Amino acid sequence: MNSTIIDLEKAALERLTEARIASGSIPSEIEEMLTENGVYWDSLNEEYFDIQMFQKETFERLRMEYASQNDA
Numbered sequence: 531m532n533s534t535i536i537d538l539e540k541a542a543l544e545r546l547t548e549a550r551i552a553s554g555s556i557p558s559e560i561e562e563m564l565t566e567n568g569v570y571w572d573s574l575n576e577e578y579f580d581i582q583m584f585q586k587e588t589f590e591r592l593r594m595e596y597a598s599q600n601d602a
């Protein structure tokens with residue numbers, strides 16, 4: 531179930547990104563709503579991302595990296 535939600539969220543972020551790239555921007559009301567929900571525009575990669583998902587992936591990567599160093 532959790533992976534289904536993540537897949538749906540990723541697909542939604544991809545559609546938002548495509549819409550912004552196609553139109554050049556999205557209405558400020560929608561942008562504000564996204565920001566309130568932790569979704570931000572990455573101007574370097576030109577894509578929307580969810581800060582909570584980013585943090586989770588980062589912490590998991592760091593956990594795996596430090597766990598492998600402790601095993602050595």
